Amino acid sequence: xxxxxxxxxxxxxxxxxxxxxxxxxxxxxxxxxxxxxxxxxxxxxxxxxxxxxxxxxxxxxxxxxxxxxxxxxxxxxxxxxxxxxxxxxxxxxxxxxxxxxxxxxxxxxxxxxxxxxxxxxxxxxxxxxxxxxxxxxxxxxxxxxxxxxxxxxxxxxxxxxxxxxxxxxxxxxxxxxxxxxxxxxxxxxxxxxxxxxxxxxxxxxxxxxxxxxxxxxxxxxxxxxxxxxxxxxxxxxxxxxxxxxxxxxxxxxxxxxxxxxxxxxxxxxxxxxxxxxxxxxxxxxxxxxxxxxxxxxxxxxxxxxxxxxxxxx
Amino acid sequence: xxxxxxxxxxxxxxxxxxxxxxxxxxxxxxxxxxxxxxxxxxxxxxxxxxxxxxxxxxxxxxxxxxxxxxxxxxxxxxxxxxxxxxxxxxxxxxxxxxxxxxxxxxxxxxxxxxxxxxxxxxxxxxxxxxxxxxxxxxxxxxxxxxxxxxxxxxxxxxxxxxxxxxxxxxxxxxxxxxxxxxxxxxxxxxxxxxxxxxxxxxxxxxxxxxxxxxxxxxxxxxxxxxxxxxxxxxxxxxxxxxxxxxxxxxxxxxxxxxxxxxx
Numbered sequence: 001x002x003x004x005x006x007x008x009x010x011x012x013x014x015x016x017x018x019x020x021x022x023x024x025x026x027x028x029x030x031x032x033x034x035x036x037x038x039x040x041x042x043x044x045x046x047x048x049x050x051x052x053x054x055x056x057x058x059x060x061x062x063x064x065x066x067x068x069x070x071x072x073x074x075x076x077x078x079x080x081x082x083x084x085x086x087x088x089x090x091x092x093x094x095x096x097x098x099x100x101x102x103x104x105x106x107x108x109x110x111x112x113x114x115x116x117x118x119x120x121x122x123x124x125x126x127x128x129x130x131x132x133x134x135x136x137x138x139x140x141x142x143x144x145x146x147x148x149x150x151x152x153x154x155x156x157x158x159x160x161x162x163x164x165x166x167x168x169x170x171x172x173x174x175x176x177x178x179x180x181x182x183x184x185x186x187x188x189x190x191x192x193x194x195x196x197x198x199x200x201x202x203x204x205x206x207x208x209x210x211x212x213x214x215x216x217x218x219x220x221x222x223x224x225x226x227x228x229x230x231x232x233x234x235x236x237x238x239x240x241x242x243x244x245x246x247x248x249x250x251x252x253x254x255x256x257x258x259x260x261x262x263x264x265x266x267x268x269x270x271x272x273x274x275x276x277x278x279x280x281x282x283x284x285x286x287x288x289x290x291x292x293x294x295x296x297x298x299x300x301x302x303x304x305x306x307x308x309x310x311x312x313x
Numbered sequence: 314x315x316x317x318x319x320x321x322x323x324x325x326x327x328x329x330x331x332x333x334x335x336x337x338x339x340x341x342x343x344x345x346x347x348x349x350x351x352x353x354x355x356x357x358x359x360x361x362x363x364x365x366x367x368x369x370x371x372x373x374x375x376x377x378x379x380x381x382x383x384x385x386x387x388x389x390x391x392x393x394x395x396x397x398x399x400x401x402x403x404x405x406x407x408x409x410x411x412x413x414x415x416x417x418x419x420x421x422x423x424x425x426x427x428x429x430x431x432x433x434x435x436x437x438x439x440x441x442x443x444x445x446x447x448x449x450x451x452x453x454x455x456x457x458x459x460x461x462x463x464x465x466x467x468x469x470x471x472x473x474x475x476x477x478x479x480x481x482x483x484x485x486x487x488x489x490x491x492x493x494x495x496x497x498x499x500x501x502x503x504x505x506x507x508x509x510x511x512x513x514x515x516x517x518x519x520x521x522x523x524x525x526x527x528x529x530x531x532x533x534x535x536x537x538x539x540x541x542x543x544x545x546x547x548x549x550x551x552x553x554x555x556x557x558x559x560x561x562x563x564x565x566x567x568x569x570x571x572x573x574x575x576x
Contacts, residue, residue: 066402195416201402202413208365209396210469211389211417256403 002253010267013274017044020278022285043171047277048270049179050232051242053187055269056262057225058243059250060190063197063258064221065127069307072229072243075134079141080110081233082164086145089160090152100234106141107230113137115222125218164237167290168277175235182231186224193221194258201256239292241299242269248306314473314505315339319371320361331357332529341472342503344496346516349526350550355509356397358526359477362507363394389417393466397477401450407461408446411436414468436467440494456487463494473505474498480512492519517541517562525549537562
């Protein structure tokens with residue numbers, strides 16, 4: 001029943017984002033319209049894939065860092081991606097994929113630094129240090145980014161910032177193909193870690209005695225969730241709150257067993273982002289809001305509500 | 314089944330050994346208790362016995378294989394553990410938490426099978442916790458919670474059960490019930506049990522063999538009557554005691570210090 005509802009929700013979100021837009025496309029011509037086929041459809045699919053990836057990454061990271069209020073972007077990746085993109089522009093690197101590649105590289109660099117910080121004594125990965133290190137690296141990268149922007153002062157850089165704060169306007173079938181080929185690998189890694197993640201919720205020592213290979217699981221989960229997030233930020237910028245709110249709502253309905261939770265977070269995240277992107281395109285048409293603004297406008301009140309609920313319970 | 318042979322361990326950066334030359338052997342159908350004051354190395358001993366730490370000197374084997382070499386999933390089918398501390402990050406029902414004990418038996422992508430649910434039911438029944446199955450874990454009393462954790466370890470269908478201070482913060486009735494439960498598992502199911510505790514009297518009543526540690530060194534080991542003598546207990550715990558025998562087992566009664574020595 002709940003799966004049917006979720007599946008239906010995902011379908012409606014996808015359908016709405018294909019049907020709705022500033023240009024009115026009659027229902028009968030939907031399948032033949034260039035606007036639909038070249039603009040809306042790849043954008044809807046990309047939004048779905050990115051939102052789903054963020055939902056899964058968020059759910060897995062919350063279990064890993066043992067903090068139910070963690071967001072995938074807390075781990076410094078957005079800062080790194082922003083720095084990468086701004087550097088690319090400041091250094092006049094051009095080409096259609098320059099920004100995504102630079103952002104991805106920046107996110108990977110941040111990921112590597114945070115991971116290295118989290119490895120205490122070179123052996124055990126400490127999730128608390130991952131969280132703190134992520135915040136620190138993210139702030140550091142943001143500071144450098146701001147320095148570059150304030151020194152360069154070019155109009156282009158403003159666009160980078162806009163791009164960085166969430167936009168699926170660059171969506172194309174190429175981008176969809178790239179994500180569709182890339183994302184399944186980290187997604188499968190996380191799904192395979194579903195049971196060890198259940199055990200990890202008890203703490204590392206009990207998890208070990210219940211058969212989890214704790215160190216390997218922590219590394220795998222951190223890397224896979226971060227690689228998902230890095231790809232998401234590269235194709236669509238920083239889209240906050242999907243990775244935070246969606247796992248939460250999924251937990252309320254599906255409980256805390258990751259074998260059900262992760263697929264639910266994928267469908268839920270996909271549906272939410274496809275829906276948010278439709279709003280972003282349509283509410284102030286013909287102009288467009290960054291989708292990160294829409295997810296924040298939806299997500300922050302939900303988050304505040306959850307926070308209250310969590311602290312009272 | 315579980316065997317420590319001349320084990321010594323020192324934590325990195327520590328100035329003295331946490332364990333020095335400790336030996337211990339737990340077979341099936343045997344109940345062993347490890348006793349000692351705080352900081353005597355009891356928890357380090359458990360970590361080494363379970364392969365979470367490799368011994369610096371000596372050997373720690375489970376089923377004739379070095380404990381730290383076991384793949385954790387295989388070991389979890391053989392040894393069930395009730396750790397001293399754990400915290401549930403997320404709210405969970407009793408049946409769900411006991412089902413975690415079946416995880417070592419499940420294949421990577423496979424679902425839980427009917428036999429897994431049957432094992433959960435058996436484990437709950439063995440711990441007299443079947444009526445708790447649908448309760449939230451956080452609503453349980455301390456005694457109920459410990460029984461559920463033992464049930465989770467039993468759901469692993471282990472040959473060996475390791476409990477780290479299971480009686481802590483339990484009242485008299487619940488602590489007795491827990492010890493009776495563990496003793497019953499030893500006798501009815503032939504489990505080997507290794508229990509860390511600092512309750513000398515209950516250990517003496519229920520265990521077949523005691524190992525007394527002080528500062529990481531084995532002070533005495535063997536049958537309760539051999540280990541718990543007035544002299545040994547007073548030396549190890551630095552407190553005057555009187556000893557009595559109840560149901561054939563030595564029992565310790567701490568004495569008040571004489572008035573003049575309190576000053």
